Amino acid sequence: MVADVVVLGLGSAGAAAATFFARAGRNVVAVDKRAVGETGARWMNAVPRWCFEAARLPPPGGDCLFGGGAVEGHRFHLIAPEARGRLSIAAPPILHVDMRRLVDGLARDAIAAGAEVVRGAVTGVAIERGRVRSVTVASEGGSRELAASLFVDATGIGGAVRGRVPELAAACPMPDEHSRCVAAEYQFAVRDPEGLRAFLREHGAEPGHDLAFSGLAGGYSTVTLFTTRSLDLVGVLTGSIPSLGVPDAGALLDRFVERAPFLGEQLWGGRGAIPVRRPFDVLAAPGVALVGDAACQVHAAHGSGVGIGLVAARLLADATAYASDPGHRDALLRYERSFHAAHGGLLAAADAFRRFVQSASRGDVRSLIEEGLLEERLASAALAQHPVRPDIRFAMSMVPKVARAPGLALRFLPLAARSAVLDRLGTVGALPYVGRALGSVLLSRAVGRAPREAGHGPW
Ligand SMILES: Cc1cc2nc3c(=O)[nH]c(=O)nc-3n(C[C@H](O)[C@H](O)[C@H](O)COP(=O)(O)OP(=O)(O)OC[C@H]3O[C@@H](n4cnc5c(N)ncnc54)[C@H](O)[C@@H]3O)c2cc1C
Known part of the structure; x- marks a missing residue:
C-alpha cells in the first residue's frame, strides 16, 4: 500500500503533523522507534501561547501545565x-x-483521526528518479518498507531521513558541535x-x-x-x-x-541535545519535508523548538492541502517559502543573538544585565519568540547605559539593530526568484559565524 503521508518521529512536531494530515483526510502512517507514551520530549518546556494559536491547536491547560x-x-x-x-x-x-502530556495527547489525536502507528527505526531510504519513494523501518519483528507520496522527517536533531537523501544531506548538515x-x-x-x-x-x-x-x-x-x-x-x-x-x-x-x-x-x-542555529534554508526535497528539530526550527536564543515545530507542522499541512500529490516539489516549496517568510527572519535574528551570547564572557553577561543593555522589552520579546524591534525610545534609553559599558555596548547595540534587518531579510529569502541561494547568502552574512570558544572560565 502507498500511504499519502508517512510521518517519521512522533515527538511534538511529528505528532502534530500526523494529526493535521489525518484530520485533512489523508491516509497517514506514523512511525517512531519508541512506543507511543514514550516518544518526543519527556520533560517540561516553556512554550509561547501564540504558537498554539498559530498551529490552530488548543493551548494546553490544567494538568498539562507545570504546577x-x-x-x-x-x-x-x-x-x-x-x-x-x-x-x-x-x-x-x-x-x-508538561511535554509528556502534550506529546501523548497529540499522538492520541493522530490515532483518533485515523493515523496508523508503526513502531520501528528508520534504517534506509529508497530514491527513484530523484524522489524519495520508500523508507525502511526496522523493529524487533523485522524490517518493512513503507511507501508514500510524502515523507515527513520529524525525527529530531538526528534527521534520520534528512541524512539519507543526498539533496538534503548536502544542504542540511548535522549542526556542528x-x-x-x-x-x-x-x-x-x-x-x-x-x-x-x-x-x-x-x-x-x-x-x-x-x-x-x-x-x-x-x-x-x-x-x-x-x-x-x-x-x-x-x-x-x-x-x-x-x-x-x-x-x-x-x-x-x-x-x-x-x-x-x-x-x-x-x-x-x-x-x-538541541540544535541552536537558524533553520535550514532548504526544508524539503521531492517526496520529503523536514519539520521540528530535524529542520533546526528552533529559537536559538534559548533553544526552544516546541512551539515553532508545531507551527511548521501546520504550515506543511496547509501548503500541501490542495495538492493531489502532497510530496510534489511545488507543494513542498510552498511550505518552505511560507515558513521562511513568516519565521525565517525572526529565527535568524535569534541565531545572531545566540552567537553573540556564546562568545560573551561571564563579565559581559553580568554587564548586559546589570547595566540594563538587555532591557525588559527586548528580553520579553525574545522569551515570547516575537521579533525584537528596537525603536527610537529604545535608542534614547540606551544613551546613559552606553556611557557605563561602552565596549560591550559597541558589540551589543549593532546586534540589536541587526535583528530588525534580519527580521525583514527572512522574507526576502522566501521570495520566488530571489531563491534559496541569495536568501541564504544574505542571511548567513547578517547572522555571522558561530564562535569556536567560550570567553570565560568554567563555573
Ligand atoms: C532538557 C531540554 C529542555 C528544553 N526546553 C525547551 C523549552 O523550554 N521550550 C522549547 O520550546 N523547547 C525546549 N527544548 C527543545 C525541545 O524539546 C525540542 O525542540 C522539541 O522536543 C523538538 O521536537 P521534535 O518533535 O522536532 O523532535 P523530538 O522531540 O526529538 O522527537 C523526535 C522523535 O523521533 C523519534 N526518532 C528519532 N530517530 C528515529 C529513527 N531513526 N526512527 C524512528 N523514530 C526516530 C524519537 O524517538 C522521537 O520520539 C528543550 C530540550 C531539552 C533537551
Missing part, C-alpha cells in the same frame, strides 16, 4: 552571574508545558518549603516565579528554576554548549542540586 498553570503575578527573573544584577519580566507570555546545546530538565519534590522560600527571597523572587541564572558556564548557559506558588514542586533546567569546554547540563544540575538542600526527590524529566 497546574501560571499563577497571577508570575514573573521571570534573569539573574546575572554573581547575582549582581537582574532583569524581571512581568507576566511572561509563555506556558510551562558548537551549535548543539545539551540541556536537562527535571522536576523535584520540595523537602524544605521554608528553605526554598528563603532562597527565593534572597534572589528577590516569590513563590511561583521563575529564576534563570545566566552565563554560569559561559555566555550560552543557564540554570533555571521553575517554582509553584504552593512551593511543592521545583523544575530545574540546565543547559550549555559542552564543546566549548564548559560543564555540561548534567554537571550543572548536580552542582545546583548539591547547593540546594531544599530539594527533595527527583521526580521526572530528561535530557537531550
Whole structure:
C-alpha cells in the first residue's frame, strides 16, 4: 500500500503533523522507534501561547501545565552571574508545558483521526528518479518498507531521513558541535518549603516565579528554576554548549542540586541535545519535508523548538492541502517559502543573538544585565519568540547605559539593530526568484559565524 503521508518521529512536531494530515483526510502512517507514551520530549518546556494559536491547536491547560498553570503575578527573573544584577519580566507570555502530556495527547489525536502507528527505526531510504519513494523501518519483528507520496522527517536533531537523501544531506548538515546545546530538565519534590522560600527571597523572587541564572558556564548557559506558588514542586533546567569546554547540563544540575538542600526527590524529566542555529534554508526535497528539530526550527536564543515545530507542522499541512500529490516539489516549496517568510527572519535574528551570547564572557553577561543593555522589552520579546524591534525610545534609553559599558555596548547595540534587518531579510529569502541561494547568502552574512570558544572560565 502507498500511504499519502508517512510521518517519521512522533515527538511534538511529528505528532502534530500526523494529526493535521489525518484530520485533512489523508491516509497517514506514523512511525517512531519508541512506543507511543514514550516518544518526543519527556520533560517540561516553556512554550509561547501564540504558537498554539498559530498551529490552530488548543493551548494546553490544567494538568498539562507545570504546577497546574501560571499563577497571577508570575514573573521571570534573569539573574546575572554573581547575582549582581537582574532583569524581571512581568507576566511572561509563555506556558510551562508538561511535554509528556502534550506529546501523548497529540499522538492520541493522530490515532483518533485515523493515523496508523508503526513502531520501528528508520534504517534506509529508497530514491527513484530523484524522489524519495520508500523508507525502511526496522523493529524487533523485522524490517518493512513503507511507501508514500510524502515523507515527513520529524525525527529530531538526528534527521534520520534528512541524512539519507543526498539533496538534503548536502544542504542540511548535522549542526556542528558548537551549535548543539545539551540541556536537562527535571522536576523535584520540595523537602524544605521554608528553605526554598528563603532562597527565593534572597534572589528577590516569590513563590511561583521563575529564576534563570545566566552565563554560569559561559555566555550560552543557564540554570533555571521553575517554582509553584504552593512551593511543592521545583523544575530545574540546565543547559550549555559542552564543546566549548564548559560543564555540561548534567554537571550543572548536580552542582545546583548539591547547593540546594531544599530539594527533595527527583521526580521526572530528561535530557537531550538541541540544535541552536537558524533553520535550514532548504526544508524539503521531492517526496520529503523536514519539520521540528530535524529542520533546526528552533529559537536559538534559548533553544526552544516546541512551539515553532508545531507551527511548521501546520504550515506543511496547509501548503500541501490542495495538492493531489502532497510530496510534489511545488507543494513542498510552498511550505518552505511560507515558513521562511513568516519565521525565517525572526529565527535568524535569534541565531545572531545566540552567537553573540556564546562568545560573551561571564563579565559581559553580568554587564548586559546589570547595566540594563538587555532591557525588559527586548528580553520579553525574545522569551515570547516575537521579533525584537528596537525603536527610537529604545535608542534614547540606551544613551546613559552606553556611557557605563561602552565596549560591550559597541558589540551589543549593532546586534540589536541587526535583528530588525534580519527580521525583514527572512522574507526576502522566501521570495520566488530571489531563491534559496541569495536568501541564504544574505542571511548567513547578517547572522555571522558561530564562535569556536567560550570567553570565560568554567563555573
Ligand atoms: C532538557 C531540554 C529542555 C528544553 N526546553 C525547551 C523549552 O523550554 N521550550 C522549547 O520550546 N523547547 C525546549 N527544548 C527543545 C525541545 O524539546 C525540542 O525542540 C522539541 O522536543 C523538538 O521536537 P521534535 O518533535 O522536532 O523532535 P523530538 O522531540 O526529538 O522527537 C523526535 C522523535 O523521533 C523519534 N526518532 C528519532 N530517530 C528515529 C529513527 N531513526 N526512527 C524512528 N523514530 C526516530 C524519537 O524517538 C522521537 O520520539 C528543550 C530540550 C531539552 C533537551
